[in-house]
Amino acid sequence: MAQSTVHILLPQTAYSSESLIRGPKKQAAAYYLGNADLQTVSWNVTNITATMVIQVSLVTNPVESTDSDWFPVHTVVFNNQTTLGYANIEGNFVWIRAKIQGWSQGIVNNIKVAY
Secondary structure, eight states, rough: OOOEEEEEEESSEOOSSEEEEEEEEEHHHHOOOSSEEEEEEEEEEEEEEEEEEEEOSSSSOOSSSTOOOOOEEEEEEEEEEEEEEEEEEEEEOOOOEEEEEEEEEEEEEEEEEOO
């Protein structure tokens, strides 16, 4: 099945002294497609030193300002890297978001999810 939905989990964001940012919640594959369980997350970063965590939730209306309703499904540690990458994430999740923590330099050009 071809991917037909793309959401931006985190738009272009440059480091500006915030070591932790959470992107807004976006609908995951199961939100619309019921039993759909494959999401592809892609990222494009420049000279970044940080940890990217892709988090998901099964809660109907998860709290976005904390991690209490969320759990991690994929983590990437960047050490002064410029890279493009992707990961396939399987699971019937309702919501998905990106979190950047331990951020000390660089630019997130984008983080996207497709399904």
